[in-house]
Each structure stands twice: as structure tokens, then as C-alpha cells.
Amino acid sequence: MSSRIPEQLKDKTALVVGCGGLGGYVVEHLVRIGMGKIIIADHDCFCHSNLNRQLISNLENIGLSKVQEAKKRAFSINKAVQIIPIEEKVDKTNIQKIAMGCDIVFDCSDNVPTRLILEEYCEEKNLPLIHGAIGDLCGQVAAVYPGDRTLSKLYKDFSEKKLPTVSYVPALVASLQVSEGVKALIGESQLRGKTMIIDLSTNYIKIIGSEEGR
Amino acid sequence: MATVKFFGLLRIQTGIAEAKAEGKTLKEVLYDIQRQYPSMTVKELKKKVIYVNGKDINQLKFFRTKINPNDEITIMSPVSGG
Numbered sequence: 001m002s003s004r005i006p007e008q009l010k011d012k013t014a015l016v017v018g019c020g021g022l023g024g025y026v027v028e029h030l031v032r033i034g035m036g037k038i039i040i041a042d043h044d045c046f047c048h049s050n051l052n053r054q055l056i057s058n059l060e061n062i063g064l065s066k067v068q069e070a071k072k073r074a075f076s077i078n079k080a081v082q083i084i085p086i087e088e089k090v091d092k093t094n095i096q097k098i099a100m101g102c103d104i105v106f107d108c109s110d111n112v113p114t115r116l117i118l119e120e121y122c123e124e125k126n127l128p129l130i131h132g133a134i135g136d137l138c139g140q141v142a143a144v145y146p147g148d149r150t151l152s153k154l155y156k157d158f159s160e161k162k163l164p165t166v167s168y169v170p171a172l173v174a175s176l177q178v179s180e181g182v183k184a185l186i187g188e189s190q191l192r193g194k195t196m197i198i199d200l201s202t203n204y205i206k207i208i209g210s211e212e213g214r
Numbered sequence: 215m216a217t218v219k220f221f222g223l224l225r226i227q228t229g230i231a232e233a234k235a236e237g238k239t240l241k242e243v244l245y246d247i248q249r250q251y252p253s254m255t256v257k258e259l260k261k262k263v264i265y266v267n268g269k270d271i272n273q274l275k276f277f278r279t280k281i282n283p284n285d286e287i288t289i290m291s292p293v294s295g296g
Contacts (some may be wrong), residue, residue, distance in 0.1 A: 018296045110296035135293030136226045153270070154292045157261045161223060163295055170296075197221050197290060202231045204219060208265045208288055 006034030008186045013037040015102040017090050017118060019066040020044070021165065022132045023108035024055035025174030031074045031081050033182065038074070040067045041086040041098050053167040090114055095121045104181055107131040108174070110162075112155050119144060119151045128184040132177040135163035137200040139173035142209075143180045143189035150195060150209065169200065216243055216285045223291035224262060228253060235287075240266065241277040243287060263290045 014035050016023050019042035030038050044066050050057040061069045067085035074083050086098050090109070095117060099105065107118050107129055115131065122129040122144065129144040131151060144150045176196065180189040194209040215234040225231050230251060237243035244256045264271045265288040266279055281287070 020296050022296045108296045110294070112294050115294070133293050133295060135222065135295045138222050138226065138293045140222075140292055153272075154263055154290075155294070156263070158292065158294070160294060163223075163226065163293065165295060197288070199221055199225060199231065201225070204221070204231065206219070206268065206288060208268045208290075209270060 005182060005186070009034050009182070010036045012104070012185055013039065013102045014104050014106060014181070015039045015041065015099050016106045016108055017041050017114065018108035018110060019056070019070050020050065020108065020110060021053045021134060021170035022174045022177065023106070024057070024066075024070065025171050026106050026108055026132075026177055027070050027074065028055055028077075029175065029178040030181075031078045033178070034078070035081065037082040037084065039084040039086060039098065039102060040070050041088060041090050042066045043087055043089040053165060053170055055171075090117065092117055099125070099127075102127065104185055105129045106177055106181060107133075107151075108177070112158055112160055115151050116155065119149065122146065123149070128181075128189065130177045130181040130184065130189070131195075132173045134165050134169045134173050135161070136165055137169060139169055139198045139200075140195055141173055141176045141180060141191060141198075142195040143184055143191040143193075145189075145192050148193045150193065154195065172198065172200075215283055216281050216287055218243065218247060218287045218289060221288060221290040222293050224254075224289060230254075237281055239277065240264070240271060240279045240281055240287065243281055244277070259289060263292065264288070265290075 046057040071083040071085045123146045131142040142150045183189045218233045235243045235246040244259050
């Protein structure tokens with residue numbers, strides 16, 4: 001199956017929202033597996049505190065645009081990939097324009113309001129949304145399809161709290177996101193309507209949720 | 215006794231990843247958790263996303279869901295960083 005993946009992805013377009021810890025690894029995987037076109041949205045620039053976990057950051061690109069640096073790195077790996085860097089923060093007013101023509105959305109955002117905007121947009125456009133989130137040694141991955149409303153349920157009573165993390169947490173969660181995203185593009189994700197939760201402090205990994213919500 | 219797993223912010227803030235708790239219903243289990251760990255109140259626990267054997271309690275009988283000794287209850291407070 002894996003040898004056929006590049007052929008099946010070459011005409012597909014992915015939107016990656018957020019180009020930090022998760023987004024950097026997601027873009028890297030998508031470039032290397034042969035995704036045809038990748039739209040990357042992030043308004044931020046790299047800073048020193050990103051170096052411990054954000055793949056694309058390095059000592060040479062501090063202060064530079066994350067999405068432009070992602071484009072440079074992508075072309076250094078795969079010249080056939082089309083990269084559209086968007087230096088904007090995704091919100092309700094620009095999501096239609098940014099996501100135009102995409103087949104799948106990867107949620108690599110760092111805040112709940114943006115995540116819920118993506119869920120609403122994907123619901124409306126009938127697109128799969130591959131959610132990833134990290135904090136400390138924990139992470140979660142979900143494949144959200146129209147009707148699931150997984151993120152609205154998960155974040156129903158949520159107060160935002162920024163938690164530091166380490167490099168292997170986004171690497172793991174982003175890899176799982178891309179794995180489920182590929183399945184969603186060429187078939188159906190096994191995490192449809194479900195959430196995989198991972199706690200590396202205890203090696204607790206569990207898939208929660210059921211299919212009744214479909 | 216049922217096994218209760220704490221995930222995400224709840225685990226990070228309390229430092230407790232797992233507990234054993236007694237109760238015939240989920241509500242009774244939550245009261246047992248509060249008794250063992252007073253920092254985790256029933257009022258706060260009820261606001262979390264709770265699953266019994268991987269199933270959302272909204273698809274079961276909420277806090278009246280019957281609990282068996284071998285059941286695994288997951289109480290989560292999702293992370294949100296990227």
C-alpha cells in the first residue's frame with residue numbers, strides 16, 4: 001500500500017494551519033510523501049524559544065517568517081511540490097479564501113478558537129479535519145468528519161493554558177496526524193469520530209469516542 | 215474497583231495519572247475520587263470530558279451510568295498547544 005501513496009496524493013491539496021511544533025513536522029511529512037500542493041498558514045516568525053521543538057526553526061532563521069522558511073525547506077527536499085505560504089492568522093473572515101480548493105485540513109493551531117473555526121469550516125465544506133494538539137508530555141489526534149463535532153465536544157468547557165513541551169511530542173503527534181490524513185485522502189481514517197489520547201509520562205495511549213455521532 | 219485514568223491538564227496539574235475508585239454509578243465513583251483526592255472536586259470533575267470504556271457518557275446515562283469493577287473511566291481535560 002505504502003508504495004502507491006505518492007501517486008494517490010500528487011493531485012491533492014492540503015491546508016496546514018499553524019507552522020509551529022506540529023505544523024513543521026506535518027509539512028515535512030507531506031512534502032516527503034508526495035502531496036501535490038500544500039497551503040501553509042501562520043502569521044508568526046521564528047524565535048529562540050521555538051528551537052527546542054519546532055523542526056523548521058534553526059539559529060539562522062530566527063526572526064524570519066515561519067511559512068516562508070517552510071517553503072524554502074520544502075523545496076530543498078522536493079522540487080515538485082507546490083507550496084502556498086500564507087502569512088496570516090486564520091479567522092472567520094479569511095478561512096474561505098485561504099482554504100479554497102483544499103481536500104483536507106490539518107489542525108496544527110495553538111489555540112482553541114482557531115480550532116473551532118476550522119471545525120465549522122470543514123463541516124460546511126464537507127472536508128476531513130485532522131486535529132492534533134500537544135501540551136507537556138500529552139497529545140491528542142482526531143479525524144473529524146462532518147457531523148462528528150469532535151472538537152466542540154472536547155473543548156466544551158475549556159480554559160486555554162499554554163504548556164511547555166519537548167521535541168518528541170510534536171514529532172509523534174504530527175506523524176499520527178499525517179498517517180490518518182493519508183488514510184482520509186485515499187479511503188477513510190480509522191480515527192473517524194474518535195480521539196487518540198497519548199500520555200508519554202505513563203505511556204498511556206487510548207482511542208476514545210465512538211461512531212454513534214456520525 | 216474501577217480504574218480511573220486522568221488525562222491532559224488534569225493529570226498535569228494534579229500529578230495523578232491513575233486511581234482506583236468504588237461506586238455503583240459514575241456519580242458514586244466521582245465522589246470516591248473526591249474523597250481520596252480532595253483537590254479534585256465532583257463539581258470540577260463533572261465539567262470534564264468523561265468516557266467509560268472509551269464511550270462518551272453523553273451516549274450512556276451521564277452520571278447515572280452503571281460502573282462495573284473492571285471498567286476503565288477516562289476523565290480528560292484536553293491539551294491545546296500546537
